Amino acid sequence: MRVIAGTARSLPLKAPEGRKTRPTTDRIKETLFNMIQTHIPGCVFVDVFSGSGGIGIEAISRGARKAYFIDNHSAAVSCIQENLAFTKLQDRAIVIKQDFLSALGNIREKEADIVFLDPPYGAGYEKQALALLSSLTYITGNTVIIIEAALHEDFSWAKEYGFVLEREKKYKTNKHVFFTVRIPDGGCTGRGIGGA
DSSP states (O other): OBOOSSTTTTOBOOOOSSSSOOOOOHHHHHHHHHHHGGGOTTOEEEEESOTTOHHHHHHHHTTOSEEEEEEOOHHHHHHHHHHHHHHTOGGGEEEEESOHHHHHHHOOOSOOSEEEEOOOTTSSHHHHHHHHHTTOTTOOTTOEEEEEEETTOOOGGGGGGTEEEEEEEEOSSEEEEEEEEOOTTSOOOSOOOOOO
16 A cells, blocks of 8 residues: 555555554555545645545545644554655644544634545445535535445435535445535536546
8 A cells, every 4th residue: 555646656555453453455545546636725625534534535645724733542543643654745634533523523714625434334424424514614615524434325315415425436346426515596506527
């Protein structure tokens, strides 16, 4: 596992010990960032269920102004802090050791540009997260929310919370699902998600 591009390009990253985390592979991470690269420079990035911190670190390396790392496991938080120190990106990072709902509620930003969630599969955390995010002021018409999920996961319910499913990118065993907030007049947000 490594940083793919940017100021920390090619630097190796540690993964937390044990089986509680499931790091996104380098190939999938590269595909993801190819799709969202135009949104990264100067953005506020929120990495939820951070694990190793590899996604948020990739965002900072590629020019994010600030990244929040949220995880409730001590081993993961220690790993994130080590990886940030090794890549020398800690000056733009905020690491929060809390459950994800409390942590999301404690972020004080005018706007978050990208919120990335990689929760344990099958635990129902996606619905809890979107229900909360729908009520938070830093989630705006410009925010892109990305969930890494099992291939079979159905997100048709997300519209109940005011989210539009913009696209799904499927891989062999999982997928990335991209959401934006529905504008009250029914129009589009104007922040397309590019790439193939």
